[in-house]
Amino acid sequence: MDFRRELEKRTEQAEQITMRLLPEAEGHAATVMDAMRYSVGAGGKRLRPVMMYAAYELCGGKGNSVEYFMAALEMIHNYSLVHDDLPEMDNDELRRGVPTTHIKYGAGMAVLAGDGLLNYAYETAMKAFVQAKGAEREGCIDALTLLAGKAGIYGMVGGQCLDVEAEEKELSLSQEQLLYVYENKTAALLQAALGCGAALAGTDMAAKNRADLEKAGYDLGIAFQLQDDILDIESTTEELGKPVGSDERNGKKTYVSYLGMEGAKREQARLSEEAAALVRALATDGSERAENAKEFLAELIEQLVNRKK
Amino acid sequence: MDFRRELEKRTEQAEQITMRLLPEAEGHAATVMDAMRYSVGAGGKRLRPVMMYAAYELCGGKGNSVEYFMAALEMIHNYSLVHDDLPEMDNDELRRGVPTTHIKYGAGMAVLAGDGLLNYAYETAMKAFVQAKGAEREGCIDALTLLAGKAGIYGMVGGQCLDVEAEEKELSLSQEQLLYVYENKTAALLQAALGCGAALAGTDMAAKNRADLEKAGYDLGIAFQLQDDILDIESTTEELGKPVGSDERNGKKTYVSYLGMEGAKREQARLSEEAAALVRALATDGSERAENAKEFLAELIEQLVNRKK
Numbered sequence: 001m002d003f004r005r006e007l008e009k010r011t012e013q014a015e016q017i018t019m020r021l022l023p024e025a026e027g028h029a030a031t032v033m034d035a036m037r038y039s040v041g042a043g044g045k046r047l048r049p050v051m052m053y054a055a056y057e058l059c060g061g062k063g064n065s066v067e068y069f070m071a072a073l074e075m076i077h078n079y080s081l082v083h084d085d086l087p088e089m090d091n092d093e094l095r096r097g098v099p100t101t102h103i104k105y106g107a108g109m110a111v112l113a114g115d116g117l118l119n120y121a122y123e124t125a126m127k128a129f130v131q132a133k134g135a136e137r138e139g140c141i142d143a144l145t146l147l148a149g150k151a152g153i154y155g156m157v158g159g160q161c162l163d164v165e166a167e168e169k170e171l172s173l174s175q176e177q178l179l180y181v182y183e184n185k186t187a188a189l190l191q192a193a194l195g196c197g198a199a200l201a202g203t204d205m206a207a208k209n210r211a212d213l214e215k216a217g218y219d220l221g222i223a224f225q226l227q228d229d230i231l232d233i234e235s236t237t238e239e240l241g242k243p244v245g246s247d248e249r250n251g252k253k254t255y256v257s258y259l260g261m262e263g264a265k266r267e268q269a270r271l272s273e274e275a276a277a278l279v280r281a282l283a284t285d286g287s288e289r290a291e292n293a294k295e296f297l298a299e300l301i302e303q304l305v306n307r308k309k
Numbered sequence: 310m311d312f313r314r315e316l317e318k319r320t321e322q323a324e325q326i327t328m329r330l331l332p333e334a335e336g337h338a339a340t341v342m343d344a345m346r347y348s349v350g351a352g353g354k355r356l357r358p359v360m361m362y363a364a365y366e367l368c369g370g371k372g373n374s375v376e377y378f379m380a381a382l383e384m385i386h387n388y389s390l391v392h393d394d395l396p397e398m399d400n401d402e403l404r405r406g407v408p409t410t411h412i413k414y415g416a417g418m419a420v421l422a423g424d425g426l427l428n429y430a431y432e433t434a435m436k437a438f439v440q441a442k443g444a445e446r447e448g449c450i451d452a453l454t455l456l457a458g459k460a461g462i463y464g465m466v467g468g469q470c471l472d473v474e475a476e477e478k479e480l481s482l483s484q485e486q487l488l489y490v491y492e493n494k495t496a497a498l499l500q501a502a503l504g505c506g507a508a509l510a511g512t513d514m515a516a517k518n519r520a521d522l523e524k525a526g527y528d529l530g531i532a533f534q535l536q537d538d539i540l541d542i543e544s545t546t547e548e549l550g551k552p553v554g555s556d557e558r559n560g561k562k563t564y565v566s567y568l569g570m571e572g573a574k575r576e577q578a579r580l581s582e583e584a585a586a587l588v589r590a591l592a593t594d595g596s597e598r599a600e601n602a603k604e605f606l607a608e609l610i611e612q613l614v615n616r617k618k
Binding site: 032083115119120129145151158161 | 392476
């Protein structure tokens with residue numbers, strides 16, 4: 001497999017699906033729609049929808065319900081970035097090298113753009129229900145339950161809560177509390193990505209693989225967050241597309257504070273390798289499509305260890 | 310019917326269902342859960358879930374899916390208030406006579422509490438799916454599609470967008486633009502309340518009544534917003550539980566600016582009466598429960614004309 005080309009193709013596919021399913025900016029509320037398109041359209045790796053689709057193919061999924069869920073997940077990811085960047089949160093002015101939504105549209109409109117994206121994620125997922133029948137509909141219900149759970153207070157919002165509290169009250173988070181933040185702020189949506197792919201596929205293979213896929217998403221999420229901590233120290237503003245050293249400036253504890261730089265890198269590599277191994281061991285129907293998706297997903301996880309942004 | 314007693318009983322029921330289905334504050338993310346409970350628990354008329362349940366009874370609904378949707382709608386209503394009160398939005402420090410969520414918990418946590426409530430609304434509605442079978446499940450899908458649509462950029466968030474834009478850019482809204490704001494910011498969730506009640510009931514009666522119920526919700530929403538405009542001028546801070554005259558101080562156009570106080574009152578009365586008449590003309594199965602719900606709903610709409618807060 002030419003991994004780079006495969007990644008490019010799959011990223012482009014996720015990009016197109018997401019942008020196509022976002023509303024066009026029109027009518028009296030054009031500004032909030034424009035702000036939604038701006039924040040999602042500013043780029044990003046589209047990692048979550050790419051992973052969802054690979055898991056879906058790996059499990060032998062057919063149909064197009066998955067497209068609505070890919071877009072929904074990417075909207076949820078992006079709403080969280082828009083709100084996270086707000087002045088009362090991380091107060092970041094740049095993301096992916098361009099002005100954040102509140103810098104471009106004002107803080108009030110950024111709050112609404114985030115709300116609009118979160119709500120539109122559910123509107124978009126509901127579109128999958130209308131056309132799905134029988135087992136596919138059960139898969140939609142399963143997937144939406146998982147997605148909503150991982151996005152909320154027992155998932156991403158829960159992780160952000162402790163993160164924000166630590167900053168506002170200048171708390172020094174314990175390693176256990178940090179792990180809670182990483183599990184929920186970052187790993188939860190990656191678990192949702194792989195778990196929804198399996199749930200929507202709805203095959204016997206999917207039922208067998210789902211727990212391991214979610215575990216791989218969990219491992220990758222923690223590894224991903226460790227990489228963020230590492231890059232915040234070792235990268236450059238140009239490479240990262242946002243200011244480096246912000247954690248340290250803000251007095252934030254990270255895993256590097258507890259494990260040291262080398263320890264953090266070792267733990268990050270261990271988790272990435274475990275995640276890739278879990279994926280390589282998954283069952284497929286032996287088709288080229290499923291095997292190709294499996295190989296891609298495993299390589300993707302390995303490559304993320306070496307990312308620079 | 311002793312309307313006051315009936316209203317009290319139904320409000321208490323909606324209150325209990327909503328608070329029971331909210332998360333208990335516990336674990337590492339207890340603060341955001343506490344902020345969610347604070348903002349919802351601070352009171353309010355519980356008008357939307359009360360209306361949903363009355364429409365559900367009126368249409369002969371059986372089962373308890375409706376409870377999850379009553380709570381979900383009330384969570385959506387309350388998340389919108391939390392975000393609306395934020396410093397970058399209306400910057401209100403008091404609501405229902407007590408400090409707003411961002412005053413009590415800080416603006417960052419208020420953003421998260423709103424996000425948590427919106428997302429938890431969908432988590433809560435999804436709980437109805439798990440136990441529903443056959444026609445009841447179809448009703449859940451219908452209701453969730455309606456709810457999500459009315460809450461988002463083609464509904465409430467859309468209305469808020471133009472409202473916020475008017476304030477930030479000091480635009481003078483035309484009467485048509487104001488109507489758009491009222492239709493979406495306020496009427497949309499009242500339409501959702503009555504429409505979801507019918508969708509969840511899933512009876513033949515519900516199919517017959519749904520369009521008229523949604524129209525009644527629309528009329529009531531516009532009337533309700535007109536009443537807000539009127540009260541902002543004529544009420545007192547003590548009665549209203551929040552500062553009066555804020556529209557005028559902020560240079561905001563309202564319907565009173567276009568129709569004058571008497572014209573606004575006439576239009577408000579006309580819409581309320583039309584809404585009540587629509588409800589009184591609805592078909593029921595003739596049972597005491599359905600007839601009672603119909604009488605209650607019609608009286609509720611009429612009473613709202615005379616509210617002081």
